[in-house]
Amino acid sequence: MKRTKSSVIPSSVVRRLTEYLAYAQTFGNENGDQWVSSREIAQALGLTSSTVRQDLSHIDFCGISKRGYHVKGLRAVLEDTLGANSVWRVAVVGAGNLGMAIAQNDEFRERGFHIIGVFDKDAAKVGRSVGPLKVQHVSAMPDFVSGEGIDIGIVAVPAAAAQGVADLLIASGVRGILNLSLSHIITPRRVQVVEARLTCSLLELSHRIKYARKENK
Amino acid sequence: MKRTKSSVIPSSVVRRLTEYLAYAQTFGNENGDQWVSSREIAQALGLTSSTVRQDLSHIDFCGISKRGYHVKGLRAVLEDTLGANSVWRVAVVGAGNLGMAIAQNDEFRERGFHIIGVFDKDAAKVGRSVGPLKVQHVSAMPDFVSGEGIDIGIVAVPAAAAQGVADLLIASGVRGILNLSLSHIITPRRVQVVEARLTCSLLELSHRIKYARKENK
DNA sequence: CCTTTGCTGTGAAAAGTTTGACACCCGTCA
DNA sequence: TGACGGGTGTCAAACTTTTCACAGCAAAGG
Ligand SMILES: NC(=O)c1ccc[n+]([C@@H]2O[C@H](COP(=O)([O-])OP(=O)(O)OC[C@H]3O[C@@H](n4cnc5c(N)ncnc54)[C@H](O)[C@@H]3O)[C@@H](O)[C@H]2O)c1
Ligand SMILES: NC(=O)c1ccc[n+]([C@@H]2O[C@H](COP(=O)([O-])OP(=O)(O)OC[C@H]3O[C@@H](n4cnc5c(N)ncnc54)[C@H](O)[C@@H]3O)[C@@H](O)[C@H]2O)c1
Numbered sequence: 001m002k003r004t005k006s007s008v009i010p011s012s013v014v015r016r017l018t019e020y021l022a023y024a025q026t027f028g029n030e031n032g033d034q035w036v037s038s039r040e041i042a043q044a045l046g047l048t049s050s051t052v053r054q055d056l057s058h059i060d061f062c063g064i065s066k067r068g069y070h071v072k073g074l075r076a077v078l079e080d081t082l083g084a085n086s087v088w089r090v091a092v093v094g095a096g097n098l099g100m101a102i103a104q105n106d107e108f109r110e111r112g113f114h115i116i117g118v119f120d121k122d123a124a125k126v127g128r129s130v131g132p133l134k135v136q137h138v139s140a141m142p143d144f145v146s147g148e149g150i151d152i153g154i155v156a157v158p159a160a161a162a163q164g165v166a167d168l169l170i171a172s173g174v175r176g177i178l179n180l181s182l183s184h185i186i187t188p189r190r191v192q193v194v195e196a197r198l199t200c201s202l203l204e205l206s207h208r209i210k211y212a213r214k215e216n217k
Numbered sequence: 218m219k220r221t222k223s224s225v226i227p228s229s230v231v232r233r234l235t236e237y238l239a240y241a242q243t244f245g246n247e248n249g250d251q252w253v254s255s256r257e258i259a260q261a262l263g264l265t266s267s268t269v270r271q272d273l274s275h276i277d278f279c280g281i282s283k284r285g286y287h288v289k290g291l292r293a294v295l296e297d298t299l300g301a302n303s304v305w306r307v308a309v310v311g312a313g314n315l316g317m318a319i320a321q322n323d324e325f326r327e328r329g330f331h332i333i334g335v336f337d338k339d340a341a342k343v344g345r346s347v348g349p350l351k352v353q354h355v356s357a358m359p360d361f362v363s364g365e366g367i368d369i370g371i372v373a374v375p376a377a378a379a380q381g382v383a384d385l386l387i388a389s390g391v392r393g394i395l396n397l398s399l400s401h402i403i404t405p406r407r408v409q410v411v412e413a414r415l416t417c418s419l420l421e422l423s424h425r426i427k428y429a430r431k432e433n434k
Numbered sequence: 435c436c437t438t439t440g441c442t443g444t445g446a447a448a449a450g451t452t453t454g455a456c457a458c459c460c461g462t463c464a
Numbered sequence: 465t466g467a468c469g470g471g472t473g474t475c476a477a478a479c480t481t482t483t484c485a486c487a488g489c490a491a492a493g494g
Binding site for chain 1: 236243261262263301305317325368393394407411417419420421423427428
């Protein structure tokens with residue numbers, strides 16, 4: 001009921017909020033008012049209901065007794081908290097397999113991440129179509145990024161080139177970077193980075209499999 | 218010096234171990250003995266040296282004073298701990314943009330994840346080549362998975378189909394699943410899951426950007 | 435109207451994670 | 465050879481995150 005904890009949300013909580021939002025979005029847009037309890041959310045996402053309630057206590061939204069949370073309202077508040085209701089202008093650097101897959105996926109646009117530039121250094125790739133866009137040469141990237149007011153750069157080049165590309169993006173005024181390459185990149189404090197490494201996720205999985213085997217003897 | 222803490226490694230540590238391994242692998246294979254200190258690792262990955270030493274105390278490997286850790290040895294032990302020195306047999310379900318990008322990437326094979334089957338339900342995609350493989354119809358997947366002894370399934374289908382595909386994989390004997398779709402999937406305890414959601418990473422980033430702006434006034 | 439019931443928000447305890455501090459170790463250099 | 469300096473492994477303190485327990489609210493049903 002107090003609902004003004006605000007200030008700063010711990011990052012472990014933010015990570016789960018993104019999942020709550022993904023979950024809330026699965027309900028679709030029909031108008032019928034739908035309600036969901038912390039227990040249901042917890043079950044769907046493999047958490048405890050207590051964690052869910054505690055997490056939601058960080059955002060400015062009340063559930064109501066006996067019913068739970070109003071899905072549409074919850075979704076709206078989460079979108080606001082996470083910045084998913086703004087339009088983010090995004091550029092992808094690296095038009096390889098992964099970069100092209102990302103640029104072609106509609107899911108991002110639906111969630112407010114508008115990819116409006118794709119760049120590569122390989123002349124053979126420059127000029128290829130990606131939906132309504134064309135791959136541009138990476139040398140055009142700095143002007144494009146500052147001219148178009150790009151907010152977020154997605155780095156999808158080989159590890160060895162990642163820091164260089166990131167530095168260019170930063171110098172051109174990007175405010176955040178999603179790094180998909182294997183190498184960690186370093187940024188000034190004002191530029192946020194999130195790293196997403198499929199290879200590391202697979203290694204985590206292989207460790208868990210190996211260990212689980214022992215557990216079950 | 219004691220070095221037999223073993224038993225169970227906390228998952229927060231495991232996640233970082235995967236990054237240490239990625240880092241150690243960047244040194245390449247030349248024979249010249251190379252050494253790295255906890256401070257260097259920390260700096261490269263944005264951690265504190267204390268965390269690095271604490272983490273490495275979980276694996277069966279000693280650094281030595283004044284030099285640090287022997288890169289080759291460290292790498293070997295990490296590969297062993299994480300199961301990156303075994304060969305994992307992997308199938309990808311969903312031959313869309315993302316599935317094909319993954320199947321075509323060599324990085325996984327280099328790290329022991331051998332993709333030996335790619336499946337889709339769309340007849341138009343069945344038969345396409347992916348390196349030395351051909352996309353097969355998803356109805357062939359269960360027999361293939363059990364027949365070929367697939368360990369890991371990668372789920373790259375739309376969210377709505379994810380749980381169904383996962384159930385099939387589980388019933389066919391897979392031991393772990395990497396889920397790339399937006400929806401959380403549920404598995405019996407013996408089957409490990411790791412979820413990797415690009416959309417959620419982007420949302421995390423957008424939250425951080427939004428919040429950082431406030432921080433710097 | 436009152437009672438029951440199911441679910442919320444919250445404060446505090448428990449568990450887990452990160453950081454700091456320091457003894458000790460091993461090459462290096464005088 | 466001995467003292468130094470830059471590194472390690474480890475213990476404990478500080479901090480963060482998760483879980484527990486429960487008061488209190490809102491709907492439903494007598
Ligand atoms: N494909 C995947 O499934 C996958 C999975 C996990 C991680 N990754 C990572 O994503 C990155 C890209 O993977 P990919 O499969 O798309 O590789 P890719 O080789 O298909 O594509 C890399 C692209 O980057 C371009 N490039 C290289 N240096 C560049 C530079 N300095 N500036 C601009 N462009 C440059 C290349 O021309 C190429 O087109 C890699 O770091 C890889 O580790 C890929
Ligand atoms: N492309 C990306 O960059 C990206 C990023 C993040 C997440 N994802 C997620 O990855 C998944 C796939 O993305 P995509 O871009 O490759 O989409 P896509 O539409 O290109 O591919 C999906 C493929 O799955 C196949 N499919 C659907 N149902 C199936 C079933 N029951 N069995 C077997 N195959 C089935 C479809 O025929 C299609 O080929 C989605 O869940 C998406 O959310 C993709």
